[in-house]
Amino acid sequence: MGHSAWLGVAASLAVAIGSAGAREGGGPQVRTTLGTLEGVREGEVDRFLGIRFAAPPTGELRWRAPQPAPSWQGVRAAKSFGPSCPQALEAPTQLAPLGPTSEDCLFLNIWRPAGAGKKSLPVLVWIHGGGFIAGSGSEAVFDGTPYAERDVILVTINYRLGRLGFFAHPALALGHEDEPTGNFGYLDQVAALRWVQAHIAEFGGDPGNVTIAGESAGGAAVLALAASPVTEGLFHKAIVQSGAGLEPARSIDVDAPGRPSAISAGRSYAERNGIKGEDAAAAAALRALPVDVLAPPAPSIVEIMGIFAEGGPMIDGRLVVAAPGTLLRDGKGPAIPFLIGNTTMETAVWSFNAAGPGLVPLGGPFTAEGLMPAATPEEREALVGRYLETARGDRQTALAMLSSALQWGMASRDLAAATSQKAPTYFYRLEAVPTPGRAVTAGSPHGTDIFYMFSAIDHFRARPELVTDQDRTTAALMTDYWAAFAKSGVPSSRAGPVWPAYTPADEMALVISNGGAAAGRIPNVDALAAVRR
Numbered sequence: 001m002g003h004s005a006w007l008g009v010a011a012s013l014a015v016a017i018g019s020a021g022a023r024e025g026g027g028p029q030v031r032t033t034l035g036t037l038e039g040v041r042e043g044e045v046d047r048f049l050g051i052r053f054a055a056p057p058t059g060e061l062r063w064r065a066p067q068p069a070p071s072w073q074g075v076r077a078a079k080s081f082g083p084s085c086p087q088a089l090e091a092p093t094q095l096a097p098l099g100p101t102s103e104d105c106l107f108l109n110i111w112r113p114a115g116a117g118k119k120s121l122p123v124l125v126w127i128h129g130g131g132f133i134a135g136s137g138s139e140a141v142f143d144g145t146p147y148a149e150r151d152v153i154l155v156t157i158n159y160r161l162g163r164l165g166f167f168a169h170p171a172l173a174l175g176h177e178d179e180p181t182g183n184f185g186y187l188d189q190v191a192a193l194r195w196v197q198a199h200i201a202e203f204g205g206d207p208g209n210v211t212i213a214g215e216s217a218g219g220a221a222v223l224a225l226a227a228s229p230v231t232e233g234l235f236h237k238a239i240v241q242s243g244a245g246l247e248p249a250r251s252i253d254v255d256a257p258g259r260p261s262a263i264s265a266g267r268s269y270a271e272r273n274g275i276k277g278e279d280a281a282a283a284a285a286l287r288a289l290p291v292d293v294l295a296p297p298a299p300s301i302v303e304i305m306g307i308f309a310e311g312g313p314m315i316d317g318r319l320v321v322a323a324p325g326t327l328l329r330d331g332k333g334p335a336i337p338f339l340i341g342n343t344t345m346e347t348a349v350w351s352f353n354a355a356g357p358g359l360v361p362l363g364g365p366f367t368a369e370g371l372m373p374a375a376t377p378e379e380r381e382a383l384v385g386r387y388l389e390t391a392r393g394d395r396q397t398a399l400a401m402l403s404s405a406l407q408w409g410m411a412s413r414d415l416a417a418a419t420s421q422k423a424p425t426y427f428y429r430l431e432a433v434p435t436p437g438r439a440v441t442a443g444s445p446h447g448t449d450i451f452y453m454f455s456a457i458d459h460f461r462a463r464p465e466l467v468t469d470q471d472r473t474t475a476a477l478m479t480d481y482w483a484a485f486a487k488s489g490v491p492s493s494r495a496g497p498v499w500p501a502y503t504p505a506d507e508m509a510l511v512i513s514n515g516g517a518a519a520g521r522i523p524n525v526d527a528l529a530a531v532r533r
Contacts, residue, residue, distance in 0.1 A: 026038060027039050027040050027041055027046075027079065028040075028041050028046045028048075028114070028115070028117075029075065030048065030117065030202050030203055031202070032199055032202065033071070034069060034070075034071040034072065035071055035072035035073065035074065035075075035076055036074065036075045036076065037051060037075070037076055037077075037078040038075050038076070038077055038078060038079070039078045039079060039110075040079045041114055042145075043114070044113060044114045044148075044149065045111055045112070045113065045114055045144075045145050045148040045149065046110075046111070046112050046113070046114050046115070046116070046148075047079075047109070047110070047111055047144075048078040048109065048110040048112075048203070049078055049079060049080055049081050049082075049109045049110075049138075050078055050079075050080055050081050050082035050107050050109065051078055051082075051107060051108050051109065051110065052069045052070075052082070052106065052107055053066075053069060053106055053107065053108050053157070053191060053192050053195040054066035054067060054068070054069050054106040054188065054191045054192075054195075055067040055068060055069055055070060055106075056103070056104035056106070057103065057104070057105075057106060057160060057164075057184070057188075058103050058104055059287065060287065062103070062164070062287045063164075063167060063169075063172045063181070063184060063286070063287065064172075064176060064179065064184075065176075065179045065180055065181070065184070065187050065191075066106060066184075066187055066188050066191040069195075081099060081107070081109060081137075081138035082104075082105065082107030082138070082158070083099070083100045083101050083102035083104065083105050083107075084098055084099060084100070084101045084102075084105060084135075084136035084137075084138060084158060085101065085102075085103075085105040085136070085158050085159065085160050085161045085164065085165070085295075086101045086102070086103055086105070086161070086162070086164060086291050086292075086294070086295035086297075087101060087130075087133060087134045087135070087161050087162060087295055087297075088133075088134060088296070088297060088298065088299055088304075089101065089297045089298065090298075091134070092351040092352055092353055092358075092360075093349050093350065093351050093352075093360055094134070094139075094352075094461075095139055095141045095350075095447060095450060095451075095459075095461070096139040096140040096141050096459060096461065097140075098136060098139075099136070099138060101295075101297070103164065103291050105158050105160070106158060106159075106160075106188055106191070106192075107137070107138075107157075107158050108137060108155055108156065108157045108158070108192055108195065109137055109138060109144070109155065109156045109157075110144075110153060110154070110155050110200075110203055111143070111144030111145060111147060111148040111153065111154045112148050112153045112203055112204050112205070113148050113149070113151055113153075113204070116153070116203070116204030116205075117202065117203065117204050118204065119204040120201070120204070120205070120206040120209075121151055121152060121153050121204050121205055121206060122151075122152050122153070122205075122206060122209045122210075122211065122486045122487045123152070123153045123154075123155060123196060123200055123205040123206065123207070123209060123210045123211065123486070124147060124152050124153070124154050124155070124210075124211045124213060124482075124483075124486040125155045125156075125157065125192070125193065125196060125210060125211065125212050125213070125235070126142060126144075126154065126155065126156045126157070126213055126214065126218070127157065127159075127189060127212060127213065127214035127218035127221045127222060128142065128156070128157075128214070128215075128217075128218050129214065129215045129216030129217040129218040129219070129242075129447070130161070130216070130217055130218075131216070131217050131308065131312075132161060132162070132165065132166060132185060132217045132311065132312050132313065133161050133162040133304070133307050133308065133311070134161065135161070135217070135218075136158055137156030137157045137158045138156070138158075140456075140459050141450055141451065141454055141456045141459045142156045142450075142454060142456075143454065143456065143459075144156065146454060146455040146476075146479045146483075147479070147482075147483055147486075150479070150480070150483040151483075151487075152483045152486045152487065153200065153203060153204065153205040155192075155196060155200070157188075157189065157192040158188070159185040159186075159188035159189050159192070160184050160185045160188055161185060161295070162294070162295050162307050162311055163269070163294045163295065163307060163310075163311055164184070164291075164294055164295055165184050165185030165188070165311075166182065166183060166184065166185055166262075166311045166312050166313055166314065167182070167184070167262070167266055167269075167311065168181060168182040168252050168253075168261075168262035168263045168265075168266045168314065168316075169263065169266035169267060169270055169278070169282075169283075169286060170263060170267075170278040171270075171277070171278045171279060171280070171282040171283035171286065172283055172286065174279070174280055174283055180230075180316065180318045180319055181252075181316070182252045182262055182314050182316045183313055183314060183316050183319050183320060185221075185313070186221065186224055186225070186228075186313060186319055186320070187319065189221060189225060190225070190228075190230060190231060190234070190319070193210070193212070193225075193231070193234040193235060194234065196210060196234075197210075197233075197234060208236065209236055209486075209487075210234065210235040210236055210237075211235060211236065211237040211238065211239060211485065211486040212225060212226075212235045212237075212238050212239070213238070213239035213241070213339075213482070214239070214240070214241065214243060215241035215242055215243065215447065215449060215450055216241070216242050216243060216246070216446065216447065217243075217246065218241075218243065219240045219241045219242055219243015219244070219246070220243040220246035220247075220313070220324075221243075221313075222238050222239065222240050222243060223240060223243055223244070223246075223324040223325055223328060223415075224248075224313060224319070224320055224324045225238075226238050226324065226328065226333050226334060226336070227320075227321075227322075227324035227325075227327040227328055227332065227333050228319050228320065228321075228324075229318075229319075229321060230318070230319055232334070235336075236336055236489075237336055237337045237338070237339075237485065237486065237489050238336060238337075238338050238339070239338070239339045239340075239482065239485065240338065240339070240340045240341075240412070240415065241341065241342075241449050241450075241453070242341075242342050242343060242346055242408060242412075242446055242447075242449065244325060244340065244342075244408070244411040244412040244414070244415045245325065245407060245408060245411030245412075246325075247323040247324065247325055247326070248312070248313040248314050248315050248320060248323060248324075249312050249313075249314070250262050250265070250312075250314050250315070251314060251315045252314045252315060252316045252317065261314075262314040265309075265310040265311075266310075268310070269310060270282065270285075270286060273289060273293070325411070325415060328415060328418055328419060329414060329415060329417075329418040330418070331418060331421060331422065333418075333419065333422070334422075335422040335423045336422075336423050337423050337424045337425065337426075337485070337489035337490075338415075338416065338419040338420075338423070338424075338425045338426070339425070339426045339428070339482070339485050339491060340412050340415055340416045340419070340425060340426070340427055340428075340502075341412055341427055341428035341429055341430065341449075341509070342404070342408050342409045342412050342428075342429060342430070343404070343429075343430045343431075343443070343444035343445060343446060343447075343448050343449055344390075344401055344404060344405070344429065344430065344431050344443045344444045345397075345400055345401050345404050345441065345443025345444055345445050345446070346362070346404040346407075346408040346409075346445075346446045347361065347362050347363050347364060347366075347400045347401075347403050347404045347446070348360060348361050348362055348400065348441070348443075348445045348446065349362060349445055349446045349447055350437065350445050350447060350448070350461075350462075352461035352462045353462070356436070356439075356440070356462045356463050357436060357437045357440050357460075357461070357462035357463065358440060359440060359441055359445060361400070362446065363400075363403065364396070364399070364400055364403070365396060365399075366396065366399035366400055366402070366403050367399065368380040368381070368383075368384055368399065368402075371399065371402060371403055371406055372406075372531040374531070374532075375530075375531040379527075379530070379531055380531070382527070383402065383524070383527050383528070383531060384398055384399065384402060386524055386527065387399075387401045387402050387405075390431075390442055390443070391442050391443070392442050394442075397441070397442055397443065400443065401442075401443045404443070405523075405524065405528055406528055406531070406532065409429070409522075409528070410528055410529070410532060412427070413427065413507070413522060413525065416502045417502075417504045420501070420502050420503055420504065423489075424489060424490070424501045425501060425502045426485065426490075426491050426499055426501060426502060426510070427502040427508070427509040427510070427522065428499075428509055428510045428511070428512060429509050429510075429511045429512070429522065429523060430444050430448060430449045430452065430478075430512050431443075431444055431511060431512065431513040431514070432444055432448070432452060432471075432474050432512055432513055432514050433445075433448065433514065434448070434451060434457055434460045434467060434471055435466050435467055435468050435470075435471050436460055436462055436463035436464065436466040436467060437460070437462070438514075449478075451475065452474065452475040452478040452479075452512070453475075453478045453479060453482050454475075454479065455472070455475045455476050455478075455479045456475070457471045457472055457475045458472070470514070470515070471514075473495075473516070474512065474513075474514065474515070474516055474517075476495070477493050477495055477496045477512070477516060477517055478512055478517075480492070480493035480494070480495065480496065481493050481496065481499060481510070481517075491510075493517075496516065496517045497510075497517060497518060497519050498519060499517075499519060500519055506521070507521050507522045507525050508520070508521060508522075509521070509522045509523075511523065
């Protein structure tokens with residue numbers, strides 16, 4: 001199938017031709033040319049779960065661009081989630097326990113206001129994070145009910161992960177040379193967005209008002225999609241949460257010092273598994289590798305680091321033509337509204353166990369000299385001092401928060417400075433920490449924003465009984481802003497302050513803290529910019 005033909009695959013999957021409300025004694029139904037789906041109505045929200053948006057990427061379709069989903073006869077139940085893509089089955093850093101996994105995992109889920117079939121509502125498509133090796137659109141934290149209650153249709157998606165999602169080898173392209181290859185997880189995301197364009201109207205959504213949003217790897221995916229030449233018209237606004245600065249680690253076919261190409265890494269992996277050559281036999285042998293070999297369900301740290309080192313998104317020349325953040329900062333992205341921001345301690349992630357929440361560092365220990373090598377000793381200490389009070393006087397915590405601001409925060413600010421030149425951009429900083437975790441950390445760790453923007457504080461995995469009404473109020477405020485942005489491109493809330501658009505001249509942001517939200521200049525931005533020189 002040619003490249004242009006691939007671009008039209010999902011658009012030609014089906015055009016919805018009818019919709020019905022909830023049947024007496026049954027769930028709400030939506031009829032498409034592929035078949036009829038029956039979901040679940042709970043109160044004022046309809047859920048359609050486990051909807052296949054592409055053919056199972058198994059057998060000969062492993063490491064292929066996603067292919068059309070098959071049609072069916074009669075009514076198909078859409079009342080439970082489909083399997084997640086293969087990955088580690090349980091880890092203390094997961095936001096929520098994971099359900100069943102399968103290589104047949106290309107499913108999406110929809111939440112809408114009950115009976116919305118005849119409406120034309122804004123659509124928010126959520127792309128989960130997880131380092132491109134973990135995560136799922138069916139995690140409990142991603143319940144779309146709060147958005148449906150605000151008249152926004154929420155869609156969550158799965159995409160292939162790890163070596164099944166991001167892998168290149170010359171043998172795999174044989175017979176399919178015109179198809180994109182390598183970034184299969186990204187190709188799945190594009191296919192899901194094309195499914196949304198083809199079908200969401202019959203669920204009551206407006207295909208002309210689609211916002212993509214993601215956190216961490218999902219935020220990086222949003223940037224990749226925004227900068228891609230193959231996604232024009234698939235979405236109209238973008239939300240990047242803790243995703244700026246996460247660029248593809250390698251080229252698909254060009255080796256660099258200390259960084260082999262994806263194809264070189266793929267050859268090495270194949271040879272370690274006894275597969276040599278680049279012919280059809282090598283392709284067949286690769287596609288015959290057991291799923292548990294490619295994606296171990298209980299990987300060791302060494303195995304996880306190996307998947308990280310050899311995998312992940314790549315510059316493939318088709319979907320990803322260059323580092324997405326660089327393209328956007330150079331003004332080459334679309335003229336669409338952006339909402340961009342970070343937490344205050346991206347340098348750690350939550351861990352959860354029976355005893356309570358903890359932290360897993362993503363770097364460190366940090367030193368002022370290492371973080372600010374060009375600064376004077378006086379400049380270093382002055383800036384560290386700005387974070388010590390928030391860090392409860394702990395110097396290493398202050399340095400971790402400073403590292404987060406210098407690296408993640410300023411990368412987001414630089415991105416906002418670029419996107420704001422073409423369309424309204426809104427910048428935020430999340431300082432809030434759920435009450436059950438405040439004894440553990442003074443800063444807001446990487447991923448904390450998810451509990452707030454989904455109003456999912458009660459899904460905090462450790463000591464959720466300690467969650468307070470104030471936690472829920474702050475979360476509802478954040479959900480308000482995100483839902484309003486999905487509707488109009490302007491984040492707003494009746495319960496919160498006006499959120500001014502970002503411009504490089506005034507550096508305005510919304511700071512979301514334990515007690516609510518306040519608009520003001522990005523905290524410490526001038527000092528941070530000065531020591532980055």
